[in-house]
Structure formats: C-alpha cells, structure tokens
Amino acid sequence: MNSRRNFLQKLGLSALAVQFSPVTGWAKNQAQVSDQPYDGPVLRVAIMGIGTYGNIVARALQASTKAKLVGVISGSPEKVKDWQSKYGIPDKNVYNYSNFENIKNNPDIDAIYVIVPNFLHKPYALRAATTGKHVICEKPLGRNAKESQDIVDGCKKAGVKLLVGYRMHFEPKNLEIISMRNAGDFGKIKYFTGNGGFRIGDPTQWRLDREKAGGGSMMDIGIYAVNGARYMVGEDPIWVTAQELPKSDTTKFKEGVDETITFQMGFPSGAVAQCLSTYGMNYVDRFLLIGERGWAELNPANGYGPLKGRTNKGELKAVSPPMQQTVQMDEMAGILLEGKTPVVAVDGEEAIKDSKIIDAVYEAVKTGKKVLLKLS
Structure with missing residues (x-):
C-alpha cells in the first residue's frame, strides 16, 4: 500500500466488489424500510471532477433511490465520453470548467457535487452557487476556516443550500x-x-x-x-x-x-x-x-x-x-428536496x-x- 488510491481501494474493496448489488437487498434487512417502491422526488446531480472519488460517487448513484447522476463537469473530454457511455449522460448535460455556469439554464439538474482538489473548493463551489443549483462539496470545505466561511456565505448570498460530503x-x-x-x-x-x-x-x-x-x-x-x-x-x-x-x-x-x-x-x-x-x-x-x-x-x-x-x-x-455513498446521496436528497433533518448535521x-x-x-x-x- 503506497498511495492514497491503494489505501482507498483496500478499505473500499468490499464495497466496490458489490457496487452493482441492489441496495434494496441491504435495505430489506432494515426494519424501517418499506416494501413499497419509492415514488417521491429525485435529486438530479451533476458531478464536478471525475477522478477516483468522483467515480466512486457515480457508481454509488447507480444504486440510489432518491438521487440520480444526470450530468458531468470535467476538463477531460475522453473521460467524459466514457462517463456518457457508462451512465447515459446526454450531451446537453456535459460541461467543462469554463462553461459550467450555464447549468443555471438547465432545468434537468438540481445539484452540483464538487469533487476536486482542496484549493479548488472555494472558487468552484462559489461559481456553482451562482447557477442557482444546490451545492454539495467534499470535505474539508475550505483549506482553512476563512475559506470555509466564504463558501458558506457565498451559498447563502446565492440562496442555495450547501451540504458537505460527510458520508x-x-x-x-x-x-x-x-x-x-x-x-x-x-x-x-x-x-x-x-x-x-x-x-x-x-x-x-x-x-x-x-x-x-x-x-x-x-x-x-x-x-x-x-x-x-x-x-x-x-x-x-x-x-x-x-x-x-x-x-x-x-x-x-x-x-x-x-x-x-x-x-x-x-x-x-x-x-x-x-x-x-x-x-x-x-x-x-x-x-x-x-x-x-x-x-x-x-x-x-x-x-x-x-x-x-x-x-x-x-x-x-x-x-x-454495500456502498456508504449510496446511503449518503439518498439522505442528502431527503435533506435538499424534503427538508429532512439528519441525526448529525452535514451543512x-x-x-x-x-x-x-x-x-x-x-x-x-x-x-x-x-x-x-x-x-x-
């Protein structure tokens, strides 16, 4: 084990091995889950950043009930083509880092999940907020408390909800x-x-x-x-x-x-x-x-x-x-779309x-x- 990627892969091996197993199989073991199919609102997500963790979240969304991957923001055209093929993302929901503010005109996207290196969290989260879409950002929110506060203030000013990836x-x-x-x-x-x-x-x-x-x-x-x-x-x-x-x-x-x-x-x-x-x-x-x-x-x-x-x-x-991120996205959808309150805050x-x-x-x-x- 000599890299973060190997570390994540080793710790996540069991989850990734069952990434295509239906989450309903797990859910049936949970007493609080109804046998009735879900018929509520679905959070439509565009992922920004398609590196290692972005790919994990994308796979997790395939099994999500309340959230769905519908868009991608990336500076890697070849990777984007692969994502479009894997996840059925239409051309109209593909953006790069220069034009993603245009998401404000796309009614088929509800939230942008920012999964980029730490130094890009502030500029990209603030730009995402100007689209009027909800913002989910990976942790740490900022490189310091001031950056984190700036992101929170920017989302409040834009009138959008901000959640942080506390899976x-x-x-x-x-x-x-x-x-x-x-x-x-x-x-x-x-x-x-x-x-x-x-x-x-x-x-x-x-x-x-x-x-x-x-x-x-x-x-x-x-x-x-x-x-x-x-x-x-x-x-x-x-x-x-x-x-x-x-x-x-x-x-x-x-x-x-x-x-x-x-x-x-x-x-x-x-x-x-x-x-x-x-x-x-x-x-x-x-x-x-x-x-x-x-x-x-x-x-x-x-x-x-x-x-x-x-x-x-x-x-x-x-x-x-099977995948923690599937549960995370289901629960975040409930927070953003239904006003649910989590046991532990993720704002x-x-x-x-x-x-x-x-x-x-x-x-x-x-x-x-x-x-x-x-x-x-």
Whole structure:
C-alpha cells in the first residue's frame, strides 16, 4: 500500500466488489424500510471532477433511490465520453470548467457535487452557487476556516443550500453508537480516541502540495478524527493541544505539509480526546469511545468497505450498506428536496467548525501552547 488510491481501494474493496448489488437487498434487512417502491422526488446531480472519488460517487448513484447522476463537469473530454457511455449522460448535460455556469439554464439538474482538489473548493463551489443549483462539496470545505466561511456565505448570498460530503454521518454503525450514547448506555462520556492514516505514495500529488491541500495529513485523514470526536462525544471541543512528529522524509513532506500529528481536545463535560493523523503508517483506522458504564469501538472506522464495530454489550447490530455513498446521496436528497433533518448535521456550519479546529491544531503545533476554541 503506497498511495492514497491503494489505501482507498483496500478499505473500499468490499464495497466496490458489490457496487452493482441492489441496495434494496441491504435495505430489506432494515426494519424501517418499506416494501413499497419509492415514488417521491429525485435529486438530479451533476458531478464536478471525475477522478477516483468522483467515480466512486457515480457508481454509488447507480444504486440510489432518491438521487440520480444526470450530468458531468470535467476538463477531460475522453473521460467524459466514457462517463456518457457508462451512465447515459446526454450531451446537453456535459460541461467543462469554463462553461459550467450555464447549468443555471438547465432545468434537468438540481445539484452540483464538487469533487476536486482542496484549493479548488472555494472558487468552484462559489461559481456553482451562482447557477442557482444546490451545492454539495467534499470535505474539508475550505483549506482553512476563512475559506470555509466564504463558501458558506457565498451559498447563502446565492440562496442555495450547501451540504458537505460527510458520508459517515449516515453510516449505520456510527448512528447506532450515537443512539446508544443518547440513550445513556455508556453513561457519562469520558474519553475518545480517533486514529487514521496510511503511507502516502506519489510525492508529486496535490495532497503533498501545501498550497493545493492546505496542509498535509490533517487536511485529508485527520478531519475524520476531528469530526468523529465531535459526533461521538456529542459535544464541541473547547481547547486543543497538538504535536507534530519528526518527518521521515523532508523532501516528500516539505514545509507546511505534515506527515504525522497527534492532537488532543477537551470538551465542556470534561471528556478528552486523543487523536492521530498520519501519512506515515498503514493500518491506522480506529475509533474508541469510553464512558463511565460502557464503551464502543469501530475498527475499521473510516474505510469505504463495511465497518466493524462492537460495544461492551457485544457486536453492533446495524448492517453496513454495500456502498456508504449510496446511503449518503439518498439522505442528502431527503435533506435538499424534503427538508429532512439528519441525526448529525452535514451543512456548511458543521464544516466551519471542523476547519476552525484544524486551524487550531496547526496553531498548537506551531506555538506549543493550548489553543482555546470558540466554535459558535
């Protein structure tokens, strides 16, 4: 495993292997799902960016009930032709990065899903907002809290809804743990640990370019621990401390590109979190929540494939979907078209909080001091 792509492929192998399996097969195991075919509104999506993750979302949309892939925005004509063949996208719904504002005149597209490198999130999300279509943007929303705030403000000004690609907020095992915590099964929460990472490969990729990524591992894999700590503990942190480990390769991990950071967060209730974000170690993918009367663990915690989880009461009962992104898009369609409220927020305000925490982590690394947080 020597690249992000290999990392994603390995963690997502089970999901991708069943990408064409009907999600209804999974859904029939869920007691709340009706046997009646869906007959409600469908979110018609244009994907911007057809790299590795864009392709995963496209495949997931094939099995979606409430969302459908209808358009594509890309600067790669040959790839676009392949997408048109695979997904039946008509010529009138094909755009490039120079003309995609013309989507405002296309009544067959409801939302634009921005899946491009971090440094393009702000300019492209703001341009997408001017089309009058809803905007879904991958995380992190911006390279820092200011960029994230600018995107939120731009979408509000344009009068469009903004969602962020927090797929784990809809993942059944995560939601089962949150439900158990809310029911008091674990008692008062005392501790959380969130570890994520892999050995990154190609040194020329944009994720190892500070200007394009906004940092290093914290901007890519660290955000899972930042966000996971918040929804697992059920609070927003009030302080952060952090330490950067010595770099194994200063050519690959240049100034401003972190390889490994450990960071700690404190919460109003007194709970604490200890987290790790790394581009230097494989097999790092675990959440652990500990309360006064019980505990819950996810291992793996963030991969695309089925997650594994248990608590002090035994194995988690929730069934993992074939593709997390299918559930994500179904649920996002419900939010955008029907006004549904998710268990864990996936809006721009949620993303701003994560960006503020990541900014504070970098500040704590630089200063060696505890950084106080004000997230609301």
